[in-house]
Amino acid sequence: xxxxxxxxxxxxPPLSVVFRFFFTGSIFGMLAxxxxxxxQADIFDAHSVAAVTLTHTLTLGVMLSFMxxxxxxxxxxxxxxxxxNPIKKANALQYPFILGVLALLFAFNLSAPxxxxxxxxxxxGSVLFISFTMLKNILTLTHHSASSKGMLxxxxxxxxxxxxxxxLTASLASFTEATYYTAIKEAHYSFGLFxxxxxxxxxxxxQVIEMFxxxxxxxxxxxxxxxxxxxxxxxxxxxxSFFTPLIWVVTDVLLILLLCGYALVTLKRLTQKxxxxxxxxxxxxxxxxxxxxxxxLFMGLTLSYDIESIKSLSYLFFTSFSLSxxxxxxxxxxxxxxxxxxxxxxxxxxxxxxxxxxxxTAKKHLYIHIATVAIFAVSIFISELTLLAGLLTMxxxxxxxxxxxxxxxxxxxxxxxxxxxxxxxxxx
Amino acid sequence: xxxxxxxxxxxxxxxxxxxxxxQAAANGDWAKxxxxxxxxxxxxxxHFKKEEEELFPAFEAQTGSSEGPTQVMRxxxxxxxxxxxxxxxxxxxxDKDAYLSLCESMMILLQQHNMKEEQxxxxxCDRVLPSDVKEETxxxxxxxxx
Numbered sequence: 001x002x003x004x005x006x007x008x009x010x011x012x013p014p015l016s017v018v019f020r021f022f023f024t025g026s027i028f029g030m031l032a033x034x035x036x037x038x039x040q041a042d043i044f045d046a047h048s049v050a051a052v053t054l055t056h057t058l059t060l061g062v063m064l065s066f067m068x069x070x071x072x073x074x075x076x077x078x079x080x081x082x083x084x085n086p087i088k089k090a091n092a093l094q095y096p097f098i099l100g101v102l103a104l105l106f107a108f109n110l111s112a113p114x115x116x117x118x119x120x121x122x123x124x125g126s127v128l129f130i131s132f133t134m135l136k137n138i139l140t141l142t143h144h145s146a147s148s149k150g151m152l153x154x155x156x157x158x159x160x161x162x163x164x165x166x167x168l169t170a171s172l173a174s175f176t177e178a179t180y181y182t183a184i185k186e187a188h189y190s191f192g193l194f195x196x197x198x199x200x201x202x203x204x205x206x207q208v209i210e211m212f213x214x215x216x217x218x219x220x221x222x223x224x225x226x227x228x229x230x231x232x233x234x235x236x237x238x239x240x241s242f243f244t245p246l247i248w249v250v251t252d253v254l255l256i257l258l259l260c261g262y263a264l265v266t267l268k269r270l271t272q273k274x275x276x277x278x279x280x281x282x283x284x285x286x287x288x289x290x291x292x293x294x295x296x297l298f299m300g301l302t303l304s305y306d307i308e309s310i311k312s313l314s315y316l317f318f319t320s321f322s323l324s325x326x327x328x329x330x331x332x333x334x335x336x337x338x339x340x341x342x343x344x345x346x347x348x349x350x351x352x353x354x355x356x357x358x359x360x361t362a363k364k365h366l367y368i369h370i371a372t373v374a375i376f377a378v379s380i381f382i383s384e385l386t387l388l389a390g391l392l393t394m395x396x397x398x399x400x401x402x403x404x405x406x407x408x409x410x411x412x413x414x415x416x417x418x419x420x421x422x423x424x425x426x427x428x
Numbered sequence: 429x430x431x432x433x434x435x436x437x438x439x440x441x442x443x444x445x446x447x448x449x450x451q452a453a454a455n456g457d458w459a460k461x462x463x464x465x466x467x468x469x470x471x472x473x474x475h476f477k478k479e480e481e482e483l484f485p486a487f488e489a490q491t492g493s494s495e496g497p498t499q500v501m502r503x504x505x506x507x508x509x510x511x512x513x514x515x516x517x518x519x520x521x522x523d524k525d526a527y528l529s530l531c532e533s534m535m536i537l538l539q540q541h542n543m544k545e546e547q548x549x550x551x552x553c554d555r556v557l558p559s560d561v562k563e564e565t566x567x568x569x570x571x572x573x574x
Contacts, residue, residue, distance in 0.1 A: 080548075143547075143548055207543065211536065211539040211540060212535070212536065214535065274444060274447045275447045275450060275535065276447065276450075277450060277451060277454055277528075332532075332536070336532070336533065336536050340533070343507075352526060352529040352533065353529050353532045353533050354525055354526075354529035354532070355529070
């Protein structure tokens with residue numbers, strides 16, 4: 001029965017599976033920087049092609065790639081799910097996914113129905129395939145943790161995001177009449193940001209905050225009810241919105257309360273950590289949670305004031321929330337996996353975590369990231385600074401890409417030249 | 429839940445000693461780091477001995493399986509022991525960067541291991557072992573010395 005819970009010796013996924021999605025995400029991040037340079041201040045007009053293109057580069061190309069890296073890594077470790085043939089599955093997902101994102105970005109800019117068709121086929125097929133595979137594996141678990149249940153709700157949201165997106169692309173490609181376009185778009189956006197991104201971060205945090213920083217566990221009330229409440233709220237609001245679109249105002253208020261509550265509980269946990277050292281990853285978490293609070297504050301203000309710049313600030317800080325936490329995870333996962341795999345393969349000369357990525361390197365990225373978010377916030381009001389924000393975005397993701405390449409080259413080099421424990425010699 | 433409570437408390441105590449040693453090393457106070465590290469390693473190794481000599485055999489006898497979770501836990505104990513050796517070397521050499529780097533690996537490894545034990549193995553022990561066996565195993569574990 002334990003093997004079903006994934007407690008096998010071979011529990012960590014292959015390095016290439018996790019690294020490829022981090023790498024893909026960071027390349028799309030650099031593309032986002034290029035797009036900002038190209039579109040400049042147009043990105044702050046929520047209804048522009050520029051904003052839609054940039055949003056999908058960030059949410060699909062960057063965040064979804066990072067989330068796949070996190071899921072492939074975290075499912076075995078914290079939910080006890082072992083995916084069979086992970087490399088094959090990663091290949092089947094990665095290539096159609098990249099092509100699908102590119103097709104979608106071009107489709108927005110060229111308004112070409114056939115491109116929407118291709119994007120729907122590639123993205124719908126690949127993302128639904130992996131979501132259903134992961135969902136099936138989680139559902140067969142005999143022993144659930146708060147994290148595995150939370151991941152289940154996040155993946156259900158992802159499936160809904162994709163299905164709603166297929167309706168939207170079909171409308172844009174004029175395959176269907178866009179009767180419910182506005183209602184579906186609202187649901188797509190809400191499930192994407194709150195059902196998928198926020199819920200996945202929340203579920204993973206239930207375990208990694210305690211694991212990485214040795215904090216007291218989250219209150220049971222939060223771990224048991226928060227994911228289901230968020231998903232239930234979104235589902236109910238979507239159904240009701242077909243009759244009363246104003247329901248989203250009530251939903252937004254409840255979302256603000258729930259997510260602020262989560263951010264405060266997590267920030268408190270981080271002050272209770274037993275390991276007194278504060279490295280860059282703790283600061284990334286604090287920045288992420290602080291950004292979530294700011295995002296919710298601005299979202300609250302948009303309910304009373306219909307001002308475009310307040311909306312932009314809410315989106316910006318939500319992006320900062322999700323990216324900061326991805327970076328926090330990245331600087332723990334990549335060095336640990338590189339060391340863990342080489343150490344498990346018996347290499348005496350396996351590089352230590354600090355040799356893979358030094359904490360000072362992570363801290364430099366933190367400063368770049370803070371500068372990026374700050375310049376972005378100012379550029380909402382002083383549009384000339386958008387150019388600098390774009391350059392900083394490229395630098396931030398370029399920094400990350402370099403760390404992945406460096407870690408992977410170190411891994412390959414150790415495998416080729418490292419000294420390995422010889423089983424026969426050990427017996428002699 | 430007597431097994432879970434007792435063993436979880438031991439995990440938490442080990443974490444506290446580990447964190448004290450890590451902080452002392454970061455401050456360059458090697459005497460204090462050594463003191464914390466020795467307490468951490470002695471308590472961790474005693475805890476492993478309690479599991480490997482008392483708890484795991486009791487679980488294996490009850491379930492008739494010695495190939496499943498307990499085997500995985502024993503393997504992970506070996507990984508932790510090997511890291512304890514490396515940490516001792518770094519401590520002896522007063523190599524702060526190496527010590528703190530190994531601390532990172534140790535904490536992630538150990539916390540993953542502890543979570544599996546706390547969320548699954550101890551919970552299963554409390555569920556499957558008859559109460560008299562549980563009491564007896566607990567008494568025996570309390571008497572184990574390194």
